[in-house]
Amino acid sequence: MTETFYEVLRRQGITRRSFLKFCSLTASSLGLSAAAIPEIARALETKPRTPVLWLHGLECTCCSESFIRSAHPLTRDVVLSMLSLDYDDTLMAAAGDRAEAIIETVKEKYKGNYIVAVEGNPPLNEDGMFCIQGGRPFVEKLKETCADARAVIAWGSCASYGCVQAARPNPTRATPIKKIITNKPVIHVPGCPPIAEVMTGVVTYMLTFERIPELDRQGRPRMFYGQRIHDKCYRRGHFDAGQFVEQWDDDPARMGFCLYKMGCKGPTTYNACSSMRWNGGISWPVQSGHGCLGCSEDGFWDKGSFYDRVTGIHQFGIEASADEVGGAIAVGTGAAIAAHAAITALSRLRHSEPQNEKQGENA
Numbered sequence: 001m002t003e004t005f006y007e008v009l010r011r012q013g014i015t016r017r018s019f020l021k022f023c024s025l026t027a028s029s030l031g032l033s034a035a036a037i038p039e040i041a042r043a044l045e046t047k048p049r050t051p052v053l054w055l056h057g058l059e060c061t062c063c064s065e066s067f068i069r070s071a072h073p074l075t076r077d078v079v080l081s082m083l084s085l086d087y088d089d090t091l092m093a094a095a096g097d098r099a100e101a102i103i104e105t106v107k108e109k110y111k112g113n114y115i116v117a118v119e120g121n122p123p124l125n126e127d128g129m130f131c132i133q134g135g136r137p138f139v140e141k142l143k144e145t146c147a148d149a150r151a152v153i154a155w156g157s158c159a160s161y162g163c164v165q166a167a168r169p170n171p172t173r174a175t176p177i178k179k180i181i182t183n184k185p186v187i188h189v190p191g192c193p194p195i196a197e198v199m200t201g202v203v204t205y206m207l208t209f210e211r212i213p214e215l216d217r218q219g220r221p222r223m224f225y226g227q228r229i230h231d232k233c234y235r236r237g238h239f240d241a242g243q244f245v246e247q248w249d250d251d252p253a254r255m256g257f258c259l260y261k262m263g264c265k266g267p268t269t270y271n272a273c274s275s276m277r278w279n280g281g282i283s284w285p286v287q288s289g290h291g292c293l294g295c296s297e298d299g300f301w302d303k304g305s306f307y308d309r310v311t312g313i314h315q316f317g318i319e320a321s322a323d324e325v326g327g328a329i330a331v332g333t334g335a336a337i338a339a340h341a342a343i344t345a346l347s348r349l350r351h352s353e354p355q356n357e358k359q360g361e362n363a
């Protein structure tokens with residue numbers, strides 16, 4: 001008989017008290033109310049464990065590095081207990097033929113009812129020779145492993161979009177998972193790497209509720225990628241007031257002004273960095289003084305310099321009035337920013353409206 005998640009966790013030494021605490025942490029990280037805690041507990045107590053096979057293609061393993069540093073040790077231990085029993089190239093103890101045999105066993109025993117998580121992507125040039133595993137191209141292993149899966153999670157921007165391996169001219173033809181696996185749901189969890197709690201949150205949601213989270217048009221779970229970095233950024237007040245860093249070592253930089261003019265891609269990037277932050281909520285890139293690179297957006301690596309200002313901002317996020325004004329006036333980024341700024345900081349932004357300056361520079 002197949003074990004339930006709860007039985008697996010108890011066998012791994014996790015106490016009932018820790019289990020209930022985990023359910024509570026899971027509910028809050030998924031943005032669910034306390035009413036969801038018993039539902040999560042019941043699901044884990046009664047549902048048979050869903051195996052997860054974690055594959056690695058062309059990548060740097062930063063997604064695994066992020067994942068195992070999930071801020072809350074309990075979450076990390078519980079999620080790893082759920083995963084480590086099956087297959088993970090970098091975390092499992094087994095190696096060689098014995099390790100590869102695990103995939104076949106899971107495929108046979110859990111046909112149509114296991115999840116494949118993929119970190120990295122397959123390179124297709126020269127018959128896939130740029131990524132060989134067990135003596136054959138990774139793309140073959142990927143197709144075979146996913147053949148009977150219920151769903152596929154694409155960890156990070158490499159698996160989701162291609163990322164730096166796919167940068168022009170993409171000599172190895174590094175290819176996103178979704179272009180190879182076309183007959184299964186593929187959930188994108190992009191980022192370079194993704195935030196640890198986003199990864200554990202997505203996999204826990206899928207294992208607990210046995211369903212795919214609601215996705216946006218880029219295939220990302222809305223619960224974590226539904227908001228712009230810019231709309232939750234603690235420097236947003238400076239953007240609205242037209243207070244910008246102009247050089248890395250100027251006084252505005254020391255005062256923590258907005259990094260828009262230094263290339264921050266927060267206005268066009270959807271991720272949870274500005275709300276969840278990194279390393280247990282300690283900090284995040286903008287808080288460290290560097291602009292967002294937009295690493296959770298498709299093609300971020302091929303969009304010119306990380307230090308060029310964003311162009312083409314058409315959305316305004318949370319301020320309804322700014323939305324309306326922006327929508328009415330919007331004829332491009334400059335007009336949109338000007339409309340927003342007109343509401344929040346008329347006088348200052350008149351002298352420092354960023355896109356107008358950019359256009360002036362380009363003229």
Ligand code: SF4
Pocket residue numbers: 229230231233234235236237239257258259260264265266267286291292
């Ligand atoms: S442009 Fe960047 S630094 Fe400025 S408010 Fe937006 S996200 Fe924050």
Ligand code: SF4
Pocket residue numbers: 191192229269271273284285286291292293294295296
């Ligand atoms: S702040 Fe931007 S570049 Fe940095 S991790 Fe978050 S989405 Fe990626």
